[in-house]
Amino acid sequence: MLYKFSPLHSFVDVQSLGWEVLKEGQYTIPLPRLSPDEQELIIEVENYFREITRIREFSSPEETKDELLSTLSRVCHEKGYEIDEEQETYLVNVAYLHIYGLGFFEHLLADNNIEEIALIGLGKPVYVYVKGKGWLKTNALISSETYLMELVNKMASLLGRRITLQNPRLDTTLPDGSRLHASLPPISNGEITIRRFNATPLSMKSIVSFGTMRNNLVAIMSLLMQGDFSVLVAGNTASGKTTVLNSLFSFVPYNERILITEETPEINVLQEHSVRLVANPDMDIKLLDLVYDSLRMRPDRIVVGEIRNKEEARALLDVLLAGQARGAYATFHGKSAEEALSRLMSFGISEMDVNSIDAILVQRRMMLYDRQKRRVEERRRATSLNLVIESKPVPIFTYNVNKDSWKITNMPLVYDVIGARLGLSNKEVKEEIAKRTALMEKAPSDFKDFYKFMQRSLYGLA
CATH class of the missing domain: 3.30.450.380 (Beta-Lactamase)
Structure with missing residues (x-):
């Protein structure tokens, strides 16, 4: 026995x-x-x-x-x-x-x-x-x-x-x-x-260390966040959409007012001037209602959480079109930027309104077969970063699953678009990307330490 x-x-x-x-x-x-x-x-x-x-x-x-x-x-x-x-x-x-x-x-x-x-x-x-x-x-x-x-x-x-x-x-x-x-x-x-909810969020340094993306992609994303680009993070289930979106707020200045509307509390930003509104189906308080409430609260940034249906998609676009916030952010189910935009338009969003989304980052959770080890291994990767131009996604970064590597494309467009938002020349944008790529090499891994490092390095704050 x-x-x-x-x-x-x-x-x-x-x-x-x-x-x-x-x-x-x-x-x-x-x-x-x-x-x-x-x-x-x-x-x-x-x-x-x-x-x-x-x-x-x-x-x-x-x-x-x-x-x-x-x-x-x-x-x-x-x-x-x-x-x-x-x-x-x-x-x-x-x-x-x-x-x-x-x-x-x-x-x-x-x-x-x-x-x-x-x-x-x-x-x-x-x-x-x-x-x-x-x-x-x-x-x-x-x-x-x-x-x-x-x-x-x-x-x-x-x-x-x-x-x-x-x-x-x-x-x-x-x-x-x-x-x-x-x-x-x-x-x-x-x-x-x-x-499970991760009470200690991952920093971008940690996300890069897991192989999810590269430092130069993070450098470009940091400029998109600073330039008030509205970003949609698309991907399949458990691909790390919310984790990545959360970590991107390390590049938002500490003194901005951030309004977070969610069905499940997941976004955990370190900016002190942040307000979280949580939907409650039992009390008939919908995410849609909270999004419209947020428009009257003078936010600098609005996070809409996860978009699941036509009403929530319409609410996100109304936020973008109203211009009440300088940037709006959400997660969305979609295997590619093309699929994400197609799904939004299937919800009745017009091509013209879709243009209010500035960029789409696509995350994928993949199960790959290792023939030598004879087992399936999980991989989470940022498979593309796209600017939305004339209702179409234009890829900047694309991922090759066979080589586990990324290809950079359309960089002149990146310099033009980011430069126009931040008042920088193409040369200055290129130099800033290189500078921020180097910063990522030096940055600490801890979420709070990474936030403080980036605030100090980029804005002289915190």
Whole structure:
């Protein structure tokens, strides 16, 4: 046997915690596999402990675990169960996670390399999406619909939200910014999807270090941001659209007023004079409403978050056409700049209005097959940067997937367009791109340090 638990009296009608750790998985959660008897013992401890908490509160995890240990010893003594010191330690830890925490989900939520957590059904292993590795099967599952409801309601409790058999669907944003979707039968066989929010954003230095783009592309993007170009970041799901858009604000002067409208809080700028407005479907507050509200708030820059439908696309274009902000920014699903513009026009946006978008950066998440290693590897790349001229995308940077390299084109146009916005000659724009490319080499990787470095280097600020 894996564990040494040997009760003097066997349990009958063994109960389950509602979750369990399996023998193996591609992603290993460092928790012990419990025997049915050990699970039953933890349930006994839980029942005793809940009675204790009716009359007593605990001020720290340590104090709580001490009381759980006392309760465990008491139950074992009263029931005549024998456990050793090793079992005692891990049973208390598991009991604490089960009663006060989120079970094995605590370990998943503590791993910053995990981008997404997915329960695909009761009795099936939970999957996690790990940076650089893709989807991995964990060594844990949820077996009980009751526990699934308890787990979801624990996560959503601070928001005053609940999932029930009468209301078997929940879609909300957790306090840390992560997005939670959960559903029960008959909608699904039990489902949880958590898209993690990175509380510490990536700097452009880090993004370049991952191979997503090159320093000279960042240098040009920094001039677009300084020149008040309105930028659309397009791409497929999980390609890093929001991450890149967020990092571009390091090139916006610290004293500008930035208005952020989102359905899910994701943009995290360091400019102090920033205001975030978050849509709330439960209160019938739509992103569209917030975008129009923002026009009356005198912003220097407006972020519209992710454009998903005709109304939101129209709102973005209204922002651009109104001229209330010097620059407007959004993310949008599209595999190319051509597809992004085509989709916008399919929403009823005219060719003339599309010209109010100055530039489109396209991000792609690709799964490439390595024949030598015989495995699929994930790659995120900026596949093109385009200026929008006469309703058509004109590429500046294009990516070659076979060579994993970029080609620069139409640079005279870049010099003309940026120079016209910033009052610089073509020669000065060229020199500025070279200067900023060199700055990227020297810049620190930390998000805040990168921001301060660029503010100081470009504007003499902060």
